[in-house]
Amino acid sequence: MSGGPAVRISIESSCEKQVQEVDFHGTETYVPPLSMSQNLTKLAQRIDFSQGSDSEEDGADGEPRDREWGKQETEEEEGTVKFQPSLWPWDSVRNNLRSALTEMCVLHDVLSVVKEKKYMALDPVSQDPNTPQVFQLISKKKSLATAAQLLLKGAEKLSKSVAENQENRRQRDFNAELLRLRSQWKLRKVGDKILGDLSYRSAGSLFPHPGTFEVIKNTDIDLDKKIPEDYCPLDVQIPSDLEGSAYIKVSIQKQAPDIGDLGTVNLFRRTQKSKAGPPWHVKLEAAQNVLLCKEIFAQLSREAVQIKAQIPHIVVKNQIISQPFPGLQLSISLCHSTGEKKSSRASPEKPKPDDHLYVLEHNLHQMMREFHKQQLSSVVMPHPASAPFGHKRLRLAGPMAYDKAEISSLQQSEGLLEKIIKQAKHIFLRSRSIQLQLNIGVEQIRVVHRDGRVVTLSHQEQELQDFLLSQMSQHQVHAVQQLAKVMGWHVLSFSNHVGLGPVESIGNASAITVASPNGEYAISVRNGPESGCKVLVQFPRSQIKELPKSDVVQDAKWSQLRGPHKEVNWSKMEGRNFVYKMELLMAALTPCP
């Protein structure tokens, strides 16, 4: 328990006797106390004989005197508990006392803590719940007003911060756009201006155009009105000669050029597909494309003037005209439309859709970029470092004493113009040739025949013609073979190169002999590229009128055999072409059943 001075408690039982009855006079009749033997009996009943023997003797000798009772009680408390405590008459008293002591100690502690006023304070509780209603209303109103004021203040702060955010966003947009621009284009700061470079110089171009553009802030925005959808806080200013769009038009014409028409290439604007991306990106890309087209055209015109060709190239204004083959004209022109004012001609005639060769334009772009890349190759870097830039093999020309042929072989690579003329020639030959196992090269045609022969033809028309004639004659004979299969005729003999008959100057003649289904008739065809087509028909002996009589052949069955041949006047034969004619002939010679 608490650390206070020990309290001595003396206990004595009330020696009052129990009242049995109270009669009318107020006299109380007491229950007679237990006699000694009764008492002893009662005590003995309480003894637990199964326990140890020490306290038994004490308990048995105990006299029912008050003090001794108390002493015995304390003795028994001090000693080991032998009696069952629930049978003690003092047990409940003891417990109650103990709990009373606990509560008193607690109360004492609480009071001492409260007295200190450090950890606990007592406040009076108003016991008056019946405040007047008006007073309640006023107090509620006041508290609501305070709360409302707080909320209003908060809302005002919020709206102010949102407005500030919007303003900041518009400001920060410029910087964010600038960051985006910088991630795709080269920028540098000069003074208080931001300049950029849209040329291909860092990619290896040697074109002297600087290609600088300026980045400006777009401030013509009205904050009160709604911001347009395509608003961009950043704008770029490109050099004036790179405005608009350009492309290189490459076309092949068969007719000879008309001198008066030179230099008047139609500057129509190609339909631009809508390009995705920020407006500055679209603008810069278009300007870069214009620059590249200018570079390509400058390179081509320089080569056209410098390089000597059999037929000199003509360079007029924005057009280069050259003749890869006689009678064929290749025209390369730079079409640059600024896009602002429509040209007065306004392209009256629709441009022919297949006039412009997209492939060659694409190739020009690719070759230019390849040239750029070559400029950046490490082959150009000097070792030792003080030497000038240049191809490392060319640097050996001096020490190794190369002669002109070796040097020219080192520098051998054709210019842009030569390459593009070669490509144009190839396209032209390819478009003119018939599809017949032909490998169209640039200067030659290589033919790989079905039977493995390889023939190389030059661009001369006669060669091609001769070759085709020989092919035709063979083809006709093959056609007869196919026809025979279809019509049910039997092929008796077939040869691509017959060794009989007149010798052909071009190729060889081919021949075929087919027999009718019933064997009565046979058709022989000999077809040569020079000698033309000769068709003979063999009739059965029975149909020949003048037949020499023979002693050996006497049986009638021998007249069923085929006899002599008769030539067919092929030119007078009915039919549109060879195959029809042959079909008609075969049909005529097949009798109906």
Next chain:
Amino acid sequence: MEAPPVTVMPITSGTINMMEYLLQGSVLDAALESLLHRLRGLCDNMEPETFTDHELVYLLKGQQGNPFILRARRSLSHPTAPWHLRYLGQPEVGDKSRHALVRNCVDVAASHSLPDFLNEMGFRMDHEFVTSGHIFRKGAMKVVVCNVSRVLVPGNTENTERMSLSHLVELSVLAPAGQDTVSEDMRSFAEQLRPLIHLEKIDPSKQRH
């Protein structure tokens, strides 16, 4: 290679006088990495090229005071590459506003018998050194960042000793005479390298003591 455009690529024929436009500066080894990064970004997009060269300077002492100087240089990293013989004239004293040092320059590629040839001709080797570093290129401009090492035993390029703890940076262009736009381009390029390095024209004649 394509037929070179006429006005831009240097033409080393005998009749055209080539001039070297030069700007020089130096940077401490500690700042070398950042300089290389910046050059990598500003110059043409190529793989970084390193080199190790051995240069010998030959003098021909004539009767007059000034000896005739020729510089013979070979690559130690590419032993089969030809030697490079260079003559550099006096810097042109033009208007002071020109931003780069301009001097006449003759470049010749030579075979490996060059040192013997020069000795036979009467030249005597004055000094030699080994340089190694990086080459960058931007169009026609060449940027060379190198460290210079002294050769301790003449003829032995293995045993070298760094002359200083800094790197020499040279910006040079080889162009025909009379093109003044070149020095403008060089100056604007040099501006972009500030404040890492200050490239300026240093007159070699004023350096001699």
